[in-house]
Amino acid sequence: MENKKFKFKVIHEDKNSDARLGEIITPHGKINTPVFCPVGTRATVKAMTPEELRDIGVQIILGNTYHLYLRPGIDVIERAGGLHKFMHWKEPILTDSGGYQVFSLNQTFKIVKDGVEFKSIIDGSKHFFSPQKVIELQKRMGSDIMMMLDEPVSPDSDYGYTKLAMIRTLDWARMSINSVGDYPGALFGIIQGGMYDDLRKECSQRMLELNFDGYSIGGLSIGEPRELTFELTEKTVNEIPKEKTRYFMGLGDPEGIIKAVSMGVDIFDCVLATRIARNGVAITYEGKLNIKNFRYKIDFNPLMHDCNCYCCKNYSRAYIRHLYISNEILASRLLTTHNLHFMVNLMGEIRKKIKEGKLSEIKKKFDGYVWKKNI
Amino acid sequence: MENKKFKFKVIHEDKNSDARLGEIITPHGKINTPVFCPVGTRATVKAMTPEELRDIGVQIILGNTYHLYLRPGIDVIERAGGLHKFMHWKEPILTDSGGYQVFSLNQTFKIVKDGVEFKSIIDGSKHFFSPQKVIELQKRMGSDIMMMLDEPVSPDSDYGYTKLAMIRTLDWARMSINSVGDYPGALFGIIQGGMYDDLRKECSQRMLELNFDGYSIGGLSIGEPRELTFELTEKTVNEIPKEKTRYFMGLGDPEGIIKAVSMGVDIFDCVLATRIARNGVAITYEGKLNIKNFRYKIDFNPLMHDCNCYCCKNYSRAYIRHLYISNEILASRLLTTHNLHFMVNLMGEIRKKIKEGKLSEIKKKFDGYVWKKNI
Numbered sequence: 216m217e218n219k220k221f222k223f224k225v226i227h228e229d230k231n232s233d234a235r236l237g238e239i240i241t242p243h244g245k246i247n248t249p250v251f252c253p254v255g256t257r258a259t260v261k262a263m264t265p266e267e268l269r270d271i272g273v274q275i276i277l278g279n280t281y282h283l284y285l286r287p288g289i290d291v292i293e294r295a296g297g298l299h300k301f302m303h304w305k306e307p308i309l310t311d312s313g314g315y316q317v318f319s320l321n322q323t324f325k326i327v328k329d330g331v332e333f334k335s336i337i338d339g340s341k342h343f344f345s346p347q348k349v350i351e352l353q354k355r356m357g358s359d360i361m362m363m364l365d366e367p368v369s370p371d372s373d374y375g376y377t378k379l380a381m382i383r384t385l386d387w388a389r390m391s392i393n394s395v396g397d398y399p400g401a402l403f404g405i406i407q408g409g410m411y412d413d414l415r416k417e418c419s420q421r422m423l424e425l426n427f428d429g430y431s432i433g434g435l436s437i438g439e440p441r442e443l444t445f446e447l448t449e450k451t452v453n454e455i456p457k458e459k460t461r462y463f464m465g466l467g468d469p470e471g472i473i474k475a476v477s478m479g480v481d482i483f484d485c486v487l488a489t490r491i492a493r494n495g496v497a498i499t500y501e502g503k504l505n506i507k508n509f510r511y512k513i514d515f516n517p518l519m520h521d522c523n524c525y526c527c528k529n530y531s532r533a534y535i536r537h538l539y540i541s542n543e544i545l546a547s548r549l550l551t552t553h554n555l556h557f558m559v560n561l562m563g564e565i566r567k568k569i570k571e572g573k574l575s576e577i578k579k580k581f582d583g584y585v586w587k588k589n590i
Numbered sequence: 591m592e593n594k595k596f597k598f599k600v601i602h603e604d605k606n607s608d609a610r611l612g613e614i615i616t617p618h619g620k621i622n623t624p625v626f627c628p629v630g631t632r633a634t635v636k637a638m639t640p641e642e643l644r645d646i647g648v649q650i651i652l653g654n655t656y657h658l659y660l661r662p663g664i665d666v667i668e669r670a671g672g673l674h675k676f677m678h679w680k681e682p683i684l685t686d687s688g689g690y691q692v693f694s695l696n697q698t699f700k701i702v703k704d705g706v707e708f709k710s711i712i713d714g715s716k717h718f719f720s721p722q723k724v725i726e727l728q729k730r731m732g733s734d735i736m737m738m739l740d741e742p743v744s745p746d747s748d749y750g751y752t753k754l755a756m757i758r759t760l761d762w763a764r765m766s767i768n769s770v771g772d773y774p775g776a777l778f779g780i781i782q783g784g785m786y787d788d789l790r791k792e793c794s795q796r797m798l799e800l801n802f803d804g805y806s807i808g809g810l811s812i813g814e815p816r817e818l819t820f821e822l823t824e825k826t827v828n829e830i831p832k833e834k835t836r837y838f839m840g841l842g843d844p845e846g847i848i849k850a851v852s853m854g855v856d857i858f859d860c861v862l863a864t865r866i867a868r869n870g871v872a873i874t875y876e877g878k879l880n881i882k883n884f885r886y887k888i889d890f891n892p893l894m895h896d897c898n899c900y901c902c903k904n905y906s907r908a909y910i911r912h913l914y915i916s917n918e919i920l921a922s923r924l925l926t927t928h929n930l931h932f933m934v935n936l937m938g939e940i941r942k943k944i945k946e947g948k949l950s951e952i953k954k955k956f957d958g959y960v961w962k963k964n965i
Contacts, residue, residue, distance in 0.1 A: 287912040537662040
């Protein structure tokens with residue numbers, strides 16, 4: 216434990232909400248929170264170079280243990296000197312446990328004693344993940360913030376099964392924490408309990424007893440009604456002491472992030488911004504701009520006015536539409552650049568407003584903001 | 591003609607070969623020759639930004655009139671303020687006439703009086719190109735170096751048809767040159783005549799009478815034996831006066847370029863470097879490196895040793911192989927970066943060696959260089 220380089224401290228608390236500014240120290244540098252963490256599934260944030268991410272202001276990226284374990288294999292990454300060196304990213308990396316992919320991508324997983332068997336989505340080969348093993352894999356990659364193996368359940372799971380999965384997750388939590396050793400990076404516990412208040416509360420309390428470096432809010436924003444998402448988020452956050460980092464896994468829409476920030480969440484990740492970019496959709500303050508729309512054929516405006524991103528400073532909607540329709544790689548690059556810039560810039564604005572005690576202003580900016588609105 | 595901004599001058603002649611160093615002035619700046627011109631078919635050099643091309647040292651790119659005419663349409667490009675503004679490239683642009691695509695991509699072209707009818711490869715719609723029209727299209731895009739409409743023939747065309755096509759090309763040449771007006775960019779004549787010495791000679795002489803700004807060597811490197819390519823190249827080049835720019839259309843392999851340079855050719859373009867990059871192939875001094883090869887799975891060397899490109903300075907073969915196999919966009923970006931850097935760097939080396947009177951050294955470097963060799 217003496218080797219631990221992970222530290223978190225709250226540096227400012229909002230008077231008008233539960234939002235806070237924080238600072239995370241990791242083996243690969245400092246992160247200012249609240250922060251948005253782009254997803255780099257296969258050792259690359261799709262379409263982007265590390266330099267471009269840094270220019271945009273990205274502070275931390277996420278790597279997917281499941282995908283990297285299957286391809287290129289953790290041995291390749293380890294021999295490269297770790298994930299940072301392999302992919303030429305020098306800043307912090309958060310890795311998930313692989314559990315979510317095992318349970319969601321595979322029709323054929325099987326929970327066995329102390330772990331889960333599954334088949335590769337690539338070639339159907341058989342594999343086994345245990346709580347200890349996924350920690351080992353993440354350590355070998357040199358992760359700055361590791362996740363424990365958990366069993367997520369679907370939002371319509373009944374009370375009995377949800378409880379069973381929660382208990383198993385708690386068992387796995389104990390095994391995980393015992394596997395960390397003197398590793399310098401952090402390990403986060405994941406709070407499950409599905410849609411049930413009392414189970415989430417119980418899970419939170421028992422996770423807290425294990426004293427993880429931080430806590431992830433799991434099993435939310437996976438298809439349940441949005442009001443319930445934030446009702447349960449607020450309750451879960453309130454269980455986690457202020458001195459612990461709070462991470463909402465998989466939440467990535469601007470309105471949702473602002474809500475969760477005001478409840479005291481520090482870290483967010485989501486594929487949304489990068490995935491919709493590759494499908495020709497730009498995030499703007501007016502809604503989602505679908506570049507395929509015919510109306511943009513001779514529109515020489517940037518994707519979004521008053522945007523300082525590389526894409527908006529240099530290219531028009533007409534040009535990006537042309538690239539997209541012509542299947543040009545540059546379309547994905549430019550749209551991803553804009554969307555990530557939007558998210559990173561939003562987080563910067565959020566941090567600024569928290570400091571000024573004016574978070575409500577940014578909330579107002581998104582009042583009536585219909586995320587699903589297409590322009 | 592007073593408005594003409596195109597100028598070419600030979601600034602150094604090699605004592606040991608017919609190679610020369612030249613300087614081209616265009617409305618969008620200066621080009622040092624011999625030069626390699628990457629292909630930006632659809633208003634983008636695939637996978638690259640203009641800034642990246644500049645960083646590599648690219649001096650001029652090529653745009654395809656046929657593709658841009660069909661999509662997004664010349665009206666869109668014109669309303670954007672021309673091709674340079676549309677695609678955010680500030681340096682010179684060479685455009686082809688579209689003729690090659692009409693004759694090679696369409697099974698259904700029809701030569702009619704003073705032009706050619708063809709169907710769109712996108713939607714089958716009917717279109718018509720005349721010598722005047724393709725000049726008009728190139729002028730509207732703001733091309734720095736335009737090409738005339740010509741009729742290329744396949745290398746196995748008989749004498750009669752080849753002569754017919756040559757005569758038609760000469761007729762079109764006259765119509766083309768009369769369409770230039772006071773446009774500041776250049777117009778190049780294209781020398782055809784297939785595989786027949788006397789026809790190529792006749793074509794050259796009659797093209798020269800029209801006094802084009804420069805001359806393209808057409809109808810070569812399209813499938814004929816390689817020895818014949820260079821035999822005819824030499825003869826054609828020798829017909830073109832020294833004070834005129836010479837452009838070998840579609841030649842892009844390093845060995846071939848060095849040969850043609852030593853015969854006095856100034857400009858080259860080819861999709862090869864960028865296309866094979868997207869197919870996972872890197873150009874190296876040892877041959878073509880196929881990144882899909884299993885041997886590169888745990889190879890942490892750069893694509894090519896002693897290469898200063900962004901890709902080789904920061905990434906390993908193992909990582910690029912992983913990206914390529916995972917279908918990641920970054921694979922195309924990195925391989926394209928390396929291959930274009932290789933080509934641009936090769937041209938820089940060639941210019942340096944011409945200046946030093948040591949072009950043979952670079953020729954020697956490629957002696958026994960088997961382009962088709964896979965490593």
